[in-house]
Amino acid sequence: MDVLNELLGGFANALTLQNLLFAFIGCVIGTLVGVLPGVGPVAGTAILIPLTLSMDPTSAIIMLGAIFYGSQYGGTITSVLLNTPGEASSAVTVIDGYQMTKKGRAGVALGIAAIGSFVGGTVATAGLVVAAKPLGSLGLKVGPPEFFGLMVLGISLLVALAGKSMVKALLSGVIGLLIALVGIDPTVGAPRFTFGSANLLDGVSFVAVIVGIFGLSEILVSATAQGSTKSLTGGLRAMLPNRQDLRRAAPAIGRGTVIGFSTGLVPGLTGTVTSLLSYGAESKFSRFRKQLGTGAIEGVAGPETANNAHANSALIPLFTLGIPASPTIAVLMGAFLQQGLTPGPSLFTQHSEIAWAIIASLFIGNLICLILNVPLIGVWTSILKIPHGILLAVIMIFLVVGSYTINYNVFDVFVMILFGIVGLVFRRLDIPLAPLVLTLVLGPLMERSLRESLEISQGDFSIFTRPFALTFIIIGAFVLLTPLLKIRKPAALNVDPEA
Amino acid sequence: MKSTKIAALLSAGLLLAGLTACSSSTDASGGTSAPAAKAESNWPQKGKTVDLIVAYAPGGSVDTAARVVAPALEKELGVNVQVTNKPGAGGQIGYTALANSKPDGYTIGAVSAPSVVVTPLDPSRGATFTRESFLPLARQVFDPQVIAVKSDSKFKDLKSLIDYAKAHPGELSATTTGIQTGEHFAMTAVEDVTGAKFNLVAFSEGAASAMAAFLGGHVDIYVGNVSDIVDSGSDNLRVIGVMGEERSPSLPDAHTFKEEGYDVDEGTARGYVAPAGVPDDVAKKLEDAMGKVIQDPAVVDQLAKLGLPTAYLDSADYAEYWTQQETRYKKYLPQMMADAK
Numbered sequence: 001m002d003v004l005n006e007l008l009g010g011f012a013n014a015l016t017l018q019n020l021l022f023a024f025i026g027c028v029i030g031t032l033v034g035v036l037p038g039v040g041p042v043a044g045t046a047i048l049i050p051l052t053l054s055m056d057p058t059s060a061i062i063m064l065g066a067i068f069y070g071s072q073y074g075g076t077i078t079s080v081l082l083n084t085p086g087e088a089s090s091a092v093t094v095i096d097g098y099q100m101t102k103k104g105r106a107g108v109a110l111g112i113a114a115i116g117s118f119v120g121g122t123v124a125t126a127g128l129v130v131a132a133k134p135l136g137s138l139g140l141k142v143g144p145p146e147f148f149g150l151m152v153l154g155i156s157l158l159v160a161l162a163g164k165s166m167v168k169a170l171l172s173g174v175i176g177l178l179i180a181l182v183g184i185d186p187t188v189g190a191p192r193f194t195f196g197s198a199n200l201l202d203g204v205s206f207v208a209v210i211v212g213i214f215g216l217s218e219i220l221v222s223a224t225a226q227g228s229t230k231s232l233t234g235g236l237r238a239m240l241p242n243r244q245d246l247r248r249a250a251p252a253i254g255r256g257t258v259i260g261f262s263t264g265l266v267p268g269l270t271g272t273v274t275s276l277l278s279y280g281a282e283s284k285f286s287r288f289r290k291q292l293g294t295g296a297i298e299g300v301a302g303p304e305t306a307n308n309a310h311a312n313s314a315l316i317p318l319f320t321l322g323i324p325a326s327p328t329i330a331v332l333m334g335a336f337l338q339q340g341l342t343p344g345p346s347l348f349t350q351h352s353e354i355a356w357a358i359i360a361s362l363f364i365g366n367l368i369c370l371i372l373n374v375p376l377i378g379v380w381t382s383i384l385k386i387p388h389g390i391l392l393a394v395i396m397i398f399l400v401v402g403s404y405t406i407n408y409n410v411f412d413v414f415v416m417i418l419f420g421i422v423g424l425v426f427r428r429l430d431i432p433l434a435p436l437v438l439t440l441v442l443g444p445l446m447e448r449s450l451r452e453s454l455e456i457s458q459g460d461f462s463i464f465t466r467p468f469a470l471t472f473i474i475i476g477a478f479v480l481l482t483p484l485l486k487i488r489k490p491a492a493l494n495v496d497p498e499a
Numbered sequence: 500m501k502s503t504k505i506a507a508l509l510s511a512g513l514l515l516a517g518l519t520a521c522s523s524s525t526d527a528s529g530g531t532s533a534p535a536a537k538a539e540s541n542w543p544q545k546g547k548t549v550d551l552i553v554a555y556a557p558g559g560s561v562d563t564a565a566r567v568v569a570p571a572l573e574k575e576l577g578v579n580v581q582v583t584n585k586p587g588a589g590g591q592i593g594y595t596a597l598a599n600s601k602p603d604g605y606t607i608g609a610v611s612a613p614s615v616v617v618t619p620l621d622p623s624r625g626a627t628f629t630r631e632s633f634l635p636l637a638r639q640v641f642d643p644q645v646i647a648v649k650s651d652s653k654f655k656d657l658k659s660l661i662d663y664a665k666a667h668p669g670e671l672s673a674t675t676t677g678i679q680t681g682e683h684f685a686m687t688a689v690e691d692v693t694g695a696k697f698n699l700v701a702f703s704e705g706a707a708s709a710m711a712a713f714l715g716g717h718v719d720i721y722v723g724n725v726s727d728i729v730d731s732g733s734d735n736l737r738v739i740g741v742m743g744e745e746r747s748p749s750l751p752d753a754h755t756f757k758e759e760g761y762d763v764d765e766g767t768a769r770g771y772v773a774p775a776g777v778p779d780d781v782a783k784k785l786e787d788a789m790g791k792v793i794q795d796p797a798v799v800d801q802l803a804k805l806g807l808p809t810a811y812l813d814s815a816d817y818a819e820y821w822t823q824q825e826t827r828y829k830k831y832l833p834q835m836m837a838d839a840k
Contacts, residue, residue, distance in 0.1 A: 046557030050566050140715035184588075186703045189678030189836075190623045198595060198625065201588035267711040268704060321714060322731045324707045327556070334563055337730055337805050344733055407587055448703060455700040456672055456717060 007129060010356030014364055019062050019357070022055075023365045026063040027372050030070020035078050035086045037211045038402025041071040045331045049338060057339040058354050062361040064335050066369070068328060069121055069311040069362075072271065073369045076113040076304055077380050081106055082395055084215030089271030089307040091210045091437055092279045096292060096299025098218075103295050106381045111241045112297055113304040114373040116253045120309030121366040124261045128316050129359060136320030139265030144452035145463050147268060149472025151446035154273070154438070156479040157280025161434045163293060168431045176439030179204050180447075187451050199411040206272075206440060208403045208415040213433055215399050216420025219392045221427055240377065245297055248288070252298035253305045255281050260309025267317055267325040271307045273445070276438050278306035284479070293432075312362060318343050319355070542604045542781045548579040551771075552600070552608040554593020556586040560726060560807060561769060564639065565609045567801045568771075571792040576784075590614040591626060598628035602776035604785060607636065612768040616825050617679050620832060630825060634777055635817040637789040638770035640802065641810035642724040643743030644685035645753065646673075647736045649716070657740040657759045660720075664695035672698045673720040674709035679835065682722040685742055685765035687831045692761050724767055725749055729806025742766060749806055768824070769807075770817055786814045 013019065033044040045064050052060035075087030080097035093113070100109040127135065142150075155173075162169035182193040183203030194200035241249070259278045263269040282302040283289050292299050314325040322344030324330035336343045347355045383391070403416040426433055457463035464470060543549060551569055555561045565582050573580045585593035594615055597608035610633070619629045646657070654660040664671050675682035678701060686699055700718055702709035706727045713721040714735060721736065725747045728738055738753040742765040746755055756763040771789055773782065790813055792798060799809045812820055 043557050046562065049563075050570070140711060143712055143715050143717035186677070186701065189621075191625075196625050198588055198591050198627075201591060201624070268708055317711070321711075322733050323711050323714070330559075330705075330707060331557070333730065334560075334805075338563070338801065340804050342730070344731065346734070407592075408583065408585055409587070409592065452700060452702060452712070455698070458669070458698055 006356045007360060010360035013353060013357035014360040019059055019361060022059045022063040023066045023361055023368055026066025027070040027365060027369045030067040031074035033067060034071035034074020036402060037084055037086050037398055038207060038405040040087060041068050042328050042331050049335050053338055057341060058357045060339060061335060061358050064332055066365045068332060069308060070369050072308045072311050073114060073117050073373050080109045081380060081383060083218040084395060085210050088207055089275045092275045092303045093300055094214045095434055096296050099295030107377050108241045108245055109300045110377045110380060111374060112245060112249050112301050114370055116256060116301045116305035117308035118366050118370040119253055120257045120260050120305035121312045122363060123257050124309040124312035125362040127261055127313060132316050132320050135265055136316050139317050142266045144449045144456060145466050145469035147449040148446060148453055149469040151442050151449060152476035153472045154277055154442045156476040158435050158438055159480055160280055160283030161438060163432050169435045172431050173435035173439045176436035177443045180440050180443035186448055199409060205406055205412045205415055207406050208412040209419045210437060211399055211403055212416035212419030213423035216416060217423025217427060219396060220420055220424040222392055249297045249301035252282055252286060252301040256302040256305030257309045260306035261313045264310040264313025265316055267323055270326045271310050272441050274310040275303035275307045276441055278302040319347060543576050543578045547605055548581050550606045551580055551582045552593050552597045553582055553584050554590040557584050561609050561611050563805060564802060564807060567798055568792055571795055571798050572788060575788045575792055591618050595627055598632035598774055600774050602774045604777055604781035607771055607773045610770060610772050612824055613681055613684055613828060617828055620829060632775050633772040634775050634782060635814050635821060636771045636773055636786050637793055637814060638768055638812035638817040639793045639809060640769040640807045641766050642726050642807060643741050643747060643766035644681060644722060645725055645728060645738050646740040647721040647728060647738045650735050650737050657754060660739060661693050661695050664697055668696035669698050671720055672700050672718045673722050674713055674718050675699050675701050675722060676705055676709060677701045677703045681767045683835060684828060684831060686722060687835055688763050688765050692763050726806035747808060
């Protein structure tokens with residue numbers, strides 16, 4: 001097969017010592033960038049691009065790409081160990097990941113995240129090799145009405161995230177929507193809820209909110225609890241996932257791969273949205289969904305697999321159409337352009353060797369990241385041995401500096417502090433945090449796609465009766481309404497098969 | 500014991516927040532001090548750094564161009580030139596910081612029109628700067644707006660498109676990247692000059708999302724800069740009109756609007772400015788240095804790879820161009836605000 005030959009040629013190029021080295025460096029930088037809250041792959045890649053201009057184009061792109069998907073591996077580490085998301089796309093992982101740490105299963109969480117990420121990334125890259133062009137065109141078929149349908153479906157997952165009290169979940173969700181309203185109204189172009197502050201014209205910074213509401217609130221909760229300054233571990237039961245864990249996580253990894261791969265094809269669906277959709281899917285479909293929120297392995301395996309699958313599959317629209325699916329990819333695209341390569345169909349005809357070397361390196365890079373991260377689990381988890389009080393103080397520094405580096409603006413630090421207090425209040429009142437995050441992310445996307453659809457149709461709502469749009473909306477409405485219609489099950493049927 | 504811990508942690512955190520607040524406010528709130536009375540004839544001093552404020556996020560075209568210019572400027576001036584990103588609010592955050600910085604020649608900034616021109620004109624945005632807050636140094640880029648259709652579209656040239664749009668007002672949909680963006684102004688100008696009417700759909704996520712919607716067939720016409728087309732590398736579109744004085748070297752086969760008989764000249768202009776009040780001799784040195792850097796063949800080449808055509812204007816011409824742009828936008832603004840409702 002022609003494609004196979006090209007791919008093998010790509011491997012030959014990618015396996016040179018130089019390119020292997022750059023893939024490795026990229027993974028290391030990516031992991032570090034992922035670990036630090038506030039610093040994301042966008043800033044990390046953009047700042048390094050000028051340095052890469054003197055490098056060979058293939059090596060440069062290999063390294064920058066590795067930073068990109070490497071950061072998805074790194075973001076998990078602080079989420080799991082410190083309840084502080086290192087990356088927006090790892091925000092959801094804190095929910096179950098940190099609970100696992102509290103139960104002494106931090107190593108297992110990190111391990112399953114790394115394995116799931118590897119599987120997701122590799123499958124997505126295989127998809128790129130096999131069916132890039134048709135998949136790319138498929139992604140384009142999702143226009144504003146279909147996107148709106150997806151958002152309705154996504155927000156309906158709110159129901160699945162509700163946990164014990166639906167009212168509290170809805171409260172959390174509504175507050176998320178209110179926060180999402182701040183900024184410039186996309187229809188009229190006028191500011192809303194900004195109270196005259198130029199800093200709020202872009203809305204409330206999402207990363208500052210999650211760093212505060214998860215990270216700072218954790219510190220505040222610990223500080224106000226009857227705590228000792230001893231270390232957190234209380235006996236690490238297992239360092240790595242065992243066969244039972246793998247078996248249980250397998251369906252979540254499978255679902256995460258499918259979700260992540262699909263969302264990567266649609267421009268506008270970011271890694272954050274993907275991880276949220278995956279968590280919602282786990283809440284709906286996982287056999288052990290009742291354990292979500294208390295340290296269920298699916299809550300880590302699903303989203304982490306999804307965000308890596310997304311990172312790799314988001315390269316498909318870039319390679320086949322020259323369209324960057326998210327701001328992060330746009331930066332990568334800038335790197336291509338500065339090297340004189342135009343991503344898009346012409347890349348495969350004019351620079352075929354470079355294109356295939358990069359694709360081969362995606363496989364290799366994912367493997368390198370896996371090998372890099374798994375043995376280091378012991379190193380990362382030893383962070384937990386630091387006395388709790390000191391650890392929290394150090395995390396505090398990261399939170400403040402991290403929030404500042406989002407936009408180099410002190411305002412975001414204050415946002416982070418405010419939401420730290422909000423998070424504390426929520427936790428005291430037993431209000432779930434996940435719905436707030438969900439609506440904060442999906443709300444603006446829903447508003448945007450609704451408005452775009454109506455602008456295209458000039459006010460005609462029948463644009464939403466297009467087949468896929470209508471399907472998504474109906475499924476979403478169904479998911480939202482079924483709890484109201486559910487007949488009460490006898491209590492005996494609620495016992496878990498495996499507690 | 501418990502309350503001491505809380506107090507300790509909270510005060511530590513607040514202290515840190517306070518420190519970061521102090522350190523960053525010193526560079527932003529130099530204050531609109533009176534222009535330095537003494538002539539800074541030994542500018543730039545060795546060991547000091549010139550801050551190039553970019554009001555946009557890293558990786559975007561303004562930032563990328565600035566990062567190409569910065570090293571060249573370093574060589575020219577003999578001091579460090581550092582790019583600082585202050586993104587947000589479509590540039591307003593960075594422009595405000597630039598306008599407030601000390602006019603001593605050690606802070607300059609990259610600006611992009613229409614945003615820098617329009618922001619002060621819109622009262623609801625509450626901008627604290629105006630055109631007079633800046634001293635134009637040099638214009639680097641003029642990136643004309645273009646109109647493109649799909650390759651299999653029934654419109655083979657600009658005239659057929661305009662005629663159809665005049666006969667069927669509001670039927671053809673066209674992309675913009677938001678209210679008061681370059682595309683919005685460009686299409687308002689086109690409608691004004693030709694009498695055609697289009698249905699403008701704003702894709703506030705940016706040019707990439709507009710391009711995706713266009714390629715997916717959800718919108719009829721793509722409106723964007725030459726650089727957006729060049730960057731996209733897609734072979735599934737045809738550019739049927741360029742809104743510049745001359746044909747774009749990156750798109751040699753695309754006719755200009757003027758060639759086809761429509762007097763439309765719209766595009767994104769990007770350049771560099773200093774805060775107003777910089778002493779004359781420092782300003783002159785900056786202007787000369789920027790002029791040399793922008794016209795340096797290596798820099799021009801790098802920008803060309805990004806699809807950004809270099810169209811250098813020196814300080815005086817740039818100021819003149821800026822005035823013309825502002826006049827034109829003032830004319831269109833009321834109609835655009837009315838359209839948006």
